[in-house]
Amino acid sequence: MDSNLLKVFVAVSEQKSISLGALELGFTQSNVTLRIKQLEKTLGYELFHRVPKGVILTQEGEKLYPLAKEIVQKIENASIQMQNMKEQTLLRIGTSQANATIRLLRFIETVQRDFPLMSLEVYTSGTPSVLEKLLAYQIDIAFITGDPKHLDIEVLNQFSDDLYLVEPQDKRCPNTLIGYREKSTHFDFLKAYEEGLGNKTYQTMIVENYEVMLGCVKAGMGKAFLSKKIIEKFGYVDTLTLTKLAQNECDLQTRLVCRKDNVPFIADYLQGLC
Secondary structure, eight states: OOOOOOOOHHHHHTTTTOOOOOHHHOOHHHHHHHHHHHHHHHTSSSSEEETTEEEOOOHHHHHHHHHHHHHHHHHHHHHHHHHHHOOOOEEEEEEEEOOOOOOHHHHHHHHHOOOOEEEEEEEOOOOOHHHHHHTTOOOSSHHHHHHOTTTTEEEEEEEEEEEEEEESSSSSSSSSSEOOOOHHHHHHHHHHHHHTTTTOOOOOEEEEEEEHHHHHHHHTTTTTTEHHHHHHTOOOOTEEEEEEEOOOOOOOEEEEETTTTOOOOTHHHHTTTT
C-alpha cells in the first residue's frame, strides 16, 4: 500500500474536507480526489461519505484512520531521524506555557546562534499535552514541569524555578484561585495547597495570559501561583504580595526531556545548557 495515499487519507479525515485536505498538502483538489479513489479501490471499501459541508468517515474509514495516522507519523519520524543521523537539521521543541514565557526565546536564540543551519519548530501547550506529543514522536524535546515518571522518557537537563503565591497588596482577596489553564501543574499544586489548609470552597478563574492574570490579582480578583521570573517580566514584583510556599513532595522543577529511542543528535549540547 502506498504510504502517500494514507497521508492524503489522514489529511482529508482530519480536515473533513477534500478541498481543505488538498490545501494542507499543497495538492490540487482533483489530485486528492483521485488518490482517495485509488486507496478505496486498493482496499475495496468506500472510506468517506460525501455530505453538504464536506466528507465524513465511513465505518471502514473510522477503522482505518488510527492505523493510517500511526503509519504516517512513523514514516515522517523515520525521515527526520535519518536526516538527523549525522547532524541535527530539524529540532521540534515542545514547551509548557510557563516555560515558553520564562526561557523559550532565550533557548531559541542560543540554539540558532550555535547551530545556524538547523531549523526549529515550536509547539506550546500544557505539560500533559506536550508529553503526549513527545511520546507520539511529534516533537523531539520538551520543556515540562515536574518529573514525567515514564519509562520511555529521558531527562536531558533540569532547571529550578522560583515559585511564589501571589496575592493583592492592598485589597481583600476573595476565595478565588487564578490559573493559566485548568490542567496545569502549577495550578494543581495551588489547589492542593489550599485544600491542605482546609479550603474546599474556592472558586477558580482561568486566564490564558500571564500579564492579564497578574493584573487580575493586583485588582483583588484572586490569587495565583507563579514563577518570580514571570512576575518580574511583567513588572509586578513591587505591587503584589509574594509568599514562598513549602513545596513538600510536589516536584515542580522544569525538565528538558526527550524519548529514549529518539535522543537528539545534539543531546550533549542540550545537557550543558544552563
